[in-house]
Amino acid sequence: MSVEMAELQKKNDIPPIQFGEEVTGAETLLRCLILEQVEYIFGYPGGAVLPIYDSLYGSYFKHILTRHEQGAIHAADGYARATGKPGVCIATSGPGATNLVTGIATAQMDSVPLVCITGNVAQSLIGTDAFQEANITGITIPITKHSYFVRDIRDLPRIVKEAFHIATTGRPGPVLIDIPKDVANAKAPFTYPDQVEIRGYRASLVPSDEEVHEFVKAVSEAKRPVILAGGGIIAAQAEKELRDFAEKTRIPVINTFMGLGGFPGTHELSLAMPGMHGNYTANQALLNADCVIGLGARFDDRITMGRTKEFAPKARIVHVDIDPAELGKNVETAVTVAGDVKSTLAKAIPLAKTCDSEAWINQLKEWREQYPYKYKKDGDVLKPQAVIELLYNSTDGEAIVTTDVGQHQMWTAQYYKFKHPRSFISSGGLGTMGFGFPAAIGAQIAHPDRTVISVVGDGGFQMTNQELAIVSQYNIPVKVAIVNNQCLGMVRQWQELFYDNRYSQIDLTCSPDFVKLAEAYGVKGLRASTPEEAEAVWAEALAHDGPVVVDFRVAQGENVYPMVATGNTLDQMELGDD
Amino acid sequence: MQQHTISVLVNDQPGVLTRVATLFGQRGFNIDSITVGGTEEQGLSRMIISTGGDDRQINQLMKQLHKLIDVISVTNLSENPFVSRELALIKVTALPSQLAELNGIVEPFRAAIVDVGPSSLIVQVTGDTEKIDALLVLLQSYGVIELTRTGSVAMARSIVPATAAAMV
Ligand SMILES: Cc1ncc(C[n+]2csc(CCOP(=O)(O)OP(=O)(O)O)c2C)c(N)n1
Numbered sequence: 001m002s003v004e005m006a007e008l009q010k011k012n013d014i015p016p017i018q019f020g021e022e023v024t025g026a027e028t029l030l031r032c033l034i035l036e037q038v039e040y041i042f043g044y045p046g047g048a049v050l051p052i053y054d055s056l057y058g059s060y061f062k063h064i065l066t067r068h069e070q071g072a073i074h075a076a077d078g079y080a081r082a083t084g085k086p087g088v089c090i091a092t093s094g095p096g097a098t099n100l101v102t103g104i105a106t107a108q109m110d111s112v113p114l115v116c117i118t119g120n121v122a123q124s125l126i127g128t129d130a131f132q133e134a135n136i137t138g139i140t141i142p143i144t145k146h147s148y149f150v151r152d153i154r155d156l157p158r159i160v161k162e163a164f165h166i167a168t169t170g171r172p173g174p175v176l177i178d179i180p181k182d183v184a185n186a187k188a189p190f191t192y193p194d195q196v197e198i199r200g201y202r203a204s205l206v207p208s209d210e211e212v213h214e215f216v217k218a219v220s221e222a223k224r225p226v227i228l229a230g231g232g233i234i235a236a237q238a239e240k241e242l243r244d245f246a247e248k249t250r251i252p253v254i255n256t257f258m259g260l261g262g263f264p265g266t267h268e269l270s271l272a273m274p275g276m277h278g279n280y281t282a283n284q285a286l287l288n289a290d291c292v293i294g295l296g297a298r299f300d301d302r303i304t305m306g307r308t309k310e311f312a313p314k315a316r317i318v319h320v321d322i323d324p325a326e327l328g329k330n331v332e333t334a335v336t337v338a339g340d341v342k343s344t345l346a347k348a349i350p351l352a353k354t355c356d357s358e359a360w361i362n363q364l365k366e367w368r369e370q371y372p373y374k375y376k377k378d379g380d381v382l383k384p385q386a387v388i389e390l391l392y393n394s395t396d397g398e399a400i401v402t403t404d405v406g407q408h409q410m411w412t413a414q415y416y417k418f419k420h421p422r423s424f425i426s427s428g429g430l431g432t433m434g435f436g437f438p439a440a441i442g443a444q445i446a447h448p449d450r451t452v453i454s455v456v457g458d459g460g461f462q463m464t465n466q467e468l469a470i471v472s473q474y475n476i477p478v479k480v481a482i483v484n485n486q487c488l489g490m491v492r493q494w495q496e497l498f499y500d501n502r503y504s505q506i507d508l509t510c511s512p513d514f515v516k517l518a519e520a521y522g523v524k525g526l527r528a529s530t531p532e533e534a535e536a537v538w539a540e541a542l543a544h545d546g547p548v549v550v551d552f553r554v555a556q557g558e559n560v561y562p563m564v565a566t567g568n569t570l571d572q573m574e575l576g577d578d
Numbered sequence: 579m580q581q582h583t584i585s586v587l588v589n590d591q592p593g594v595l596t597r598v599a600t601l602f603g604q605r606g607f608n609i610d611s612i613t614v615g616g617t618e619e620q621g622l623s624r625m626i627i628s629t630g631g632d633d634r635q636i637n638q639l640m641k642q643l644h645k646l647i648d649v650i651s652v653t654n655l656s657e658n659p660f661v662s663r664e665l666a667l668i669k670v671t672a673l674p675s676q677l678a679e680l681n682g683i684v685e686p687f688r689a690a691i692v693d694v695g696p697s698s699l700i701v702q703v704t705g706d707t708e709k710i711d712a713l714l715v716l717l718q719s720y721g722v723i724e725l726t727r728t729g730s731v732a733m734a735r736s737i738v739p740a741t742a743a744a745m746v
Contacts, residue, residue: 141597142604146647149593166647199589200650325641328634 015060019191025153025184026051029117030059032160035192038088040064040079040445042072046092048119048132051184064445064474067466069096071438073103074464077112078442081425082400084237086113086167087442093120094132097178098139102432104174105143109429110258111235113172115163122182123151137178145173153186158193165196169203171323172235205322207339212347218318218335220353222291224360225251226271228303231258231428232296232321232341234421239263241345242295248349250357252364254282256297257413260424265417266397271364272417275303276564277410280371281364283562283570286312294319296341299330300429308332310569320344371575373414375558380530384408384483384554388415390538391453391481399451400443402426404436404460406490408483410560412455434463440478441467451479451542458484458508468521471547479541480549482514485556493559518549529553579630581610583655583662583732584640586625587617589648597646598625607631607639611729622650626732655732662732666710667692668701671721680720687713698723706730 014034023031029052033041041063045053056063066072069091076087087107091097097118107114121130137147146166148159156179163175207215219225233242239262246253246269253263254271265272274282286292286303292315297303299319304311308331316334319327320341327336337344375385388411391401397417402425403409409426418424425443427435440454461482471478485492488506495503515525524544528534534552541548561576588594595614602609610628617624631639640652655662672680674694680701684691689703703713710727 137593138596141593141600198647200587200644201647323645325638325645327641329638329641 017190020189022187023190024051024055025150025156025179025186025188026055028153028156028188028190029160029179029184030055030061031190032157032192033088034060036086036160036164038086041088041090042066042076042079042442043090044069044072044092044096046096046119046132048093048121048181049090049096049117049184050119051181052090052117052119052179064441064470066438067469068464069099070103070434071441071464071467071470073100073114073116074106074432074435074438075442075445075467076114076116077103077107077435078402078425078439079446080107080112080114080442081110081439082422082443082446084235084422086115086164088115088117090117091119092132093118093136094134097136098134101139101143102430102434104140104176106427106430106432106435107174108143108145110427111172111231112174113167114174115167116174116176118176118178119184120149120178120180123180124182126180137176140176143174144176145171147176147178149178150180150183153183153188156183157191161193162196162198165203166198166201170201170205205324205339206343207320207337207347209347211337211339212344212351214335215318215320215337215344216348216351218316219249219251219291219293220355222251222289222316223356224289224314225249225291225293225355225357226285226289227251227253227293227295228256228274228286228297228299229253229259229262229295230256230297231262233259233262236296236322236340236342237421238296238342238345239421241342241349243267245345245349245352249352249355250361251293251355252285252357252361254285256300256303257426258428259297260413261418261421264419266419269361271368273413274570275300276305276566277414277560277562278303279373279414280562280573280575281367283564283573284367285364286315287571289315291315292317294321295345296321298326301330304330305564305566305569307569374576375561378555382528382530382534382552382554384485384552384558385411385415386531387481387483387534387552387554388412388455390534391455392416394538394542395451395453399423399453400425400440400447401453401455402436402440402443403454404456405431405433406457406460406488407485407493407558407560408455408457408489409436410490411483414560433457433460435460437461437464437478437480438467440480441471441476444476444478452477454478454480456480456482457489458482458486458511458514459488461514462511465517468518468523468547468549472522475546477544477546480547481538482549482551483554484511484514484551485554485558486511487556489558490560496559497563497565514549514551524548525551527551527553579632581628581630581656582636583660583730584627584629584636584643585653585655585732585734586627586643587650587652588623588625588646589650590616590621590623591648594623594648595625597648598627598643601642601646602629605639605642607635613729613731615731626730628730653734655734659735659737660732661735662706662730663704664707664710664728664730665702665704666714666725666727668703668714668717668722669698669724670701670717671697671723672699673697676720683716684713689713
C-alpha cells in the first residue's frame with residue numbers, strides 16, 4: 001500500500017484494506033470505491049450484480065435502494081451536482097442497465113461526473129442473447145464520456161481508477177463500467193494503482209500566458225462588455241475568481257441556466273438568465289454588447305436560438321472553455337482560450353484593467369428596472385410565479401432547489417435568485433422530466449442539514465414519484481413543491497402559441513390525489529389553493545422535520561414570459577400580457 | 579467542400595472503431611472511407627479516414643475525435659504533402675487468349691494479373707484513388723464482374739513542399 005493510501009485510510013476511518021489479499025472481483029470493486037472515497041451508492045440489485053450486492057452486505061457503504069434505476073442515477077447525479085464529487089450508481093444487466101440510459105444522457109449533456117456500474121451476464125454467454133443480456137457499453141457509447149467492459153479481474157483496479165479520473169477531470173461526465181458476472185466472481189490478489197496514465201487524455205488545461213494576454217487585451221478594449229457565465233464556472237469552482245474579475249473590470253454578468261448560482265443573482269452586476277425564457281435586459285445586453293465573454297458556457301441554442309449569425313451581432317466573442325471542441329463549435333469567436341476557467345481567470349485578474357463601462361452599466365440598470373420578470377396577480381388565484389417567490393422569500397435564497405422540466409423549471413430559474421453555486425440543480429441540456437425529485441434526494445443526502453426543495457410539475461413528478469418510498473424509508477427531509485396546473489404546462493403553452501390552442505394530450509386532471517399519495521408512502525402531504533393558504537402551508541412544510549409533499553394548486557393557463565419563439569432571434573422577444 | 583484525409587492513432591481496444599464511427603454519425607459527419615490496421619507500436623492502431631468538409635467542420639471533427647479517450651492523436655494529413663494508396667482487386671470477363679492484350683493495359687498502371695480462370699481473371703492494382711478509377715474505366719469495356727477496393731492508407735511525406743516535384 002502506498003503512503004498516500006495509508007494516510008487516506010487513517011484520515012477517513014475507512015475499513016482496513018489488505019493489499020495482495022486474494023479477493024473476488026466484487027470485493028475488488030468495493031475496495032476500489034472505498035479508496036476513491038465513495039460514501040454513498042445508489043442502486044438496484046439483480047442477478048448479474050448479485051456478487052457485488054453480496055459483498056455490499058454489511059459493508060461500510062451507505063447504499064440507497066431506490067425504486068427504479070432511473071431514480072438511482074438521477075439521485076447519484078443530484079449528489080454529484082450538489083457536491084462536485086462523483087456520484088456512483090449500480091444496476092444489474094439488461095433492463096437494469098438500460099433503465100440508466102436517460103440518466104446517463106442527462107449527466108453527459110450537463111457535464112456531471114458519474115461512475116455507473118452495471119453487471120452483465122458471464123462472458124461465456126455474451127453475444128448469445130442470454131437472459132437479461134444487453135450490450136450496454138455499445139448502447140451508451142454516444143452518451144458517456146467513456147466506458148469500459150471489464151474482461152479480466154486484473155484490469156478492474158486500473159479501470160476503476162481511470163473511470164473516476166476521467167469522470168471528474170477535464171470536462172466532467174459520466175463513465176460506465178460494465179462488469180460481467182464471471183469477472184465479479186473471479187479471484188485475484190488486490191492491488192490499486194497509485195496513478196493514472198491515459199495517453200492522449202488532456203485532464204487539465206492551464207492556458208498559456210499568451211492566450212491570457214490576448215484574452216485580457218480583448219476584454220479591456222470593450223466599452224459594452226458582458227460575461228456569459230456557464231456551468232463551467234461551477235464545475236471549475238471559479239465563482240470567487242469570476243466575482244473578482246467582474247468587480248475589478250466592471251463587467252456585468254449573465255448567468256446561463258446551467259450557470260445560475262455561479263455568480264450571485266443578487267449582485268449589482270448580475271443580469272441573470274438570457275435566452276428563450278431569459279429576461280429582457282440579459283438579451284438586450286447580448287444584442288448590444290461589443291464584447292461577449294463566454295466563460296465555461298457553450299452557446300447553446302436556447303441562448304443563440306440557433307441563429308448564430310444574428311446572435312450578439314455587434315460583439316467580438318471571446319471564449320474560454322476547458323473543452324477545446326466547444327471553441328468555435330456554435331459561434332464564431334475572435335479570441336479563444338482552451339483552458340479551465342478558474343486558472344484562466346486567476347491569471348487574468350492581476351493583468352485586467354477596469355473597463356470604460358459605466359454608461360453601459362447604467363443603461364442595463366435602466367432596462368432592468370423597466371423590464372423585470374413580472375406576472376399579473378389575480379386575487380385569490382394562486383399564481384405559479386407567486387409560489388416560486390414564496391419559496392425564495394421563505395428561504396432567503398439559501399436553499400438547494402432542484403427542478404423537474406417544464407414551466408415550473410423556467411419560473412424557478414427566473415424568480416428564485418440563486419446566490420451560491422450548486423444550489424440550483426436542474427436538467428438543462430437534455431431537459432429530462434422525472435429528474436428533479438430523485439436529484440433532490442441525492443442533494444439532500446449530500447447536505448443533510450440544508451433545506452432542499454424539489455420543485456416539480458404534476459406531470460414530471462409522476463415519472464419518478466415512486467421514490468417517495470425512499471424519502472420515507474431513510475427520512476430524507478426533502479420538501480417537494482408540486483406546481484400543479486393539472487396539465488403538461490409547457491406543452492400547453494406551445495400548443496396555445498404555435499398550434500392554435502389545439503390542446504392535444506396534455507390533460508392531467510386525472511392525477512392521483514398527491515396528498516394521499518404522499519400519505520400512502522408515510523410522507524406528510526399538504527395542499528394549498530390560494531396565496532394565503534400557500535403561505536401557511538409552506539411555513540408548516542418548512543417547519544416539519546422530515547419529508548413533505550405540498551400540492552400547490554395553481555392557475556392553469558399561465559404562460560412563461562418573456563419568450564423568444566424558436567426560429568426567432570433574441571430581439572423578437574414576447575414580454576407577456578401585461 | 580474539400581476532401582480531407584485524417585490519420586487517427588488509437589488504442590487497439592475492442593470497440594474503438596465503433597466509438598469513432600459513432601462519433602461521425604452523432605456529429606453529422608460523413609465517412610467516405612476508413613481503414614484500420616496495426617502501427618509501429620504494439621497496442622496501437624492507426625485509422626485513416628477520408629471525409630469531406632470545410633476548414634471549420636474539419637477542425638471541429640478533429641477536436642471531437644480528440645475527445646475520445648482511446649484516441650491518442652489526430653492529424654490532418656491533407657494539410658501537408660502525403661502519400662496515399664488504395665488497393666483494388668478487379669475481376670474481369672476474359673478468356674486466357676486475351677491475357678497478352680490485358681497485360682498491355684495493366685502494365686502501364688504497374689498493376690498485375692494475379693489470377694487467371696477459364697472465363698475471367700483478376701487484376702490487382704495499388705495507387706491513389708484516381709489511378710484506380712482510371713484503370714477501372716479501361717477494364718469496364720471487358721466487363722467487370724466483381725470489384726473490391728480498400729480505403730486509403732496514407733502517411734505524411736518526410737520532405738517538405740520544395741522538393742515535391744520528386745514525388746511518386
Ligand atoms: C421524459 C420527457 N418526456 C417529455 C418531455 C417533453 N416535455 C417538456 S415540458 C413537458 C410538460 C411538463 O409538464 P409538467 O411536469 O406538469 O410541468 P409544467 O410544465 O406544467 O410546469 C413535457 C411533456 C420531456 N421534457 N421529458
